[in-house]
Amino acid sequence: EEVAKLLQLKAQLGGDDGKHTFVLKTAKGTRDYNPKQMAIREKVFNTIISCFKRHGAETIDTPVFELKETLTGKYGEDSKLIYDLKDQGGELLSLRYDLTVPFARYLAMNKITNIKRYHIAKVYRRDNPAMTRGRYREFYQCDFDIAGQYDPMIPDAECLKIVYEILSELDLGDFHIKVNDRRILDGMFAVCGVPDDKFRTICSTVDKLDKMPWEEVKNEMVKEKGLSEEAADQIGEYVSMQGGMDLAERLLQDPKLSQSKQACAGLTDMKQLFSYLQLFQVTDKLSAEKVRTTETQVLVASAQKNLLEERLKLTAELWNAGIKAEVLYKKNPKLLTQLQHCEETGIPLVAILGEQELKDGVVKLRNVATRDEVDVSRAELVEEIKKRTSES
């Protein structure tokens, strides 16, 4: 019945008769993932999740929508980007905007104070994203949080270790992880003479250094936000500094900054963090391979006619032995067709049956890439396939 429904729907959706003016598209800002994209996604997720598991993290899942009031007031100005569900009677609901608020709701509801959890799931924002730059209205977030009270900087160091491991294993090329401590920035503002009531707004201007050059940032501080040029220049000097342990030590000696208790606390913690990161040192490793959308190890094929039953039997034998196998759904497919299927989908091996092979109790095992063929006895076939596919 499902199949009938599907065929009917397909006919309806894809009708060539021109009668249907059906809009065939996904919602704005969303996309399908085809098998190739899914294979890549799976590989990336597996790398990430293996890392989280190696670090002893648990995972939870929460519904895709929450009570509207659970989300209300949590996102400030961005609240207008929340997707609300239509009021069809009952509760007022909204699609989740991130995974942090649902996590907080989960902790509070279950009175949980300590948990190391990851959550990889889609979130929803009614933004006008630049889809050409990979931004969408439905997109994945990958959250890792350590909730609880611990000695300073130890969980923070583990989080950074995890980021380092994942970025290394994903083999994305060189990367740079930036760390900060809000108390250091606040201390800088204080010693540079930023009035208390301007901390927030000057901070949001400094954040723009990612996107615009210093001159423009300074301009905004001075012209728009009324900061003195001198204060702006001092801030500019501080925020342009980059470094690790050495910088934290240098700033602790800085005659001006060291006058701020806040900044000193932040810098001391930062030193602690860098010392833990040294203890956590890691080595990189790499690997790369071609993208396949299935994991099939072998295609069961025949060169002669009337061997469908033998093909099906052998396929079942392989499945039962845990081998990933496929067979073409055709009574008498040509050998060429069968080999082409392997090349198109990247299946590395073909098990070929013929009258002679059946008589001899063997299977011709062909390496698709090298075209090498050897006779393998039925009894040893599973082992041989496992051996050959574990090598690659």
Add this chain to the structure above:
Amino acid sequence: EEVAKLLQLKAQLGGDDGKHTFVLKTAKGTRDYNPKQMAIREKVFNTIISCFKRHGAETIDTPVFELKETLTGKYGEDSKLIYDLKDQGGELLSLRYDLTVPFARYLAMNKITNIKRYHIAKVYRRDNPAMTRGRYREFYQCDFDIAGQYDPMIPDAECLKIVYEILSELDLGDFHIKVNDRRILDGMFAVCGVPDDKFRTICSTVDKLDKMPWEEVKNEMVKEKGLSEEAADQIGEYVSMQGGMDLAERLLQDPKLSQSKQACAGLTDMKQLFSYLQLFQVTDKLSAEKVRTTETQVLVASAQKNLLEERLKLTAELWNAGIKAEVLYKKNPKLLTQLQHCEETGIPLVAILGEQELKDGVVKLRNVATRDEVDVSRAELVEEIKKRTSES
């Protein structure tokens, strides 16, 4: 910053000061999954996905919402259960109700005709589900489809092989897979004299056999849908039949049913399916065993009228020999009623008496599951029942 936000939210959500009257709950019909539930889910999903991969399947993903018009008209009466998103400007959207319509939309949009894909994802229904019975408004569906034109029954056999493998590997206990072919049911309707324009409605009544007893189903056919009592009884006899290859063969010989070309086509395909299933080694281990509340080994029954006394006599013989036996307390019960009692309560054997059997000094011993019938002499009946019920 994320951490600060989180802590702030947690304080806000879970504050102990009693100032907050925040509702801490998930939306109606939804639930969180805690780490333990997630670990179980992961294990189950891995079993299922490994099987799909062993069979060379790909996976795709589609957005959680679709254009409202993509879903409109696809679910008939159930359309009222679709979650719509609020009109916040732009497209009108709805949460997906199943994975089939998005799959059809995906195939049509990308002009794909051949694909073997699985898709495990959440779907949304504004139902009033019995959550105590594990039904929710947000729940997972697991779809596996083979789209394309192939030689008959080969993909169908693989689908069943997959269901068989997954249910076996999940180790859920015994199971029973039911297969059908719509053409057989339509053929039955035709030869039983159901008017063409009543096929659909009678079909939906027959579907209710899962949930209500035959008497009620018949009542609906006759009283509500205006079918003749005779036609209803004939349908009842056909649809009560269960079996595999043997039943398909028997029905192909059925003088009435074999007059329907449709039914014959369906039955021939069904035979083909069973032959492939044998090659795939699916049929051997299948047997139905539901939880039984009695231990009755045999029901003493008769096909003809006026045999109450003989039934009672045989029942007593069996009791005296230590056999757990039942008999219906009705002078002239229909054979169908007696067989249904066995199926409902899990009685594995029926001892059937008729004029001919009495004359020959035998009893027709019927296996309820397989429909097999053999004549057993009265002298050997007790031993035969003991033998058969000790095996299982």
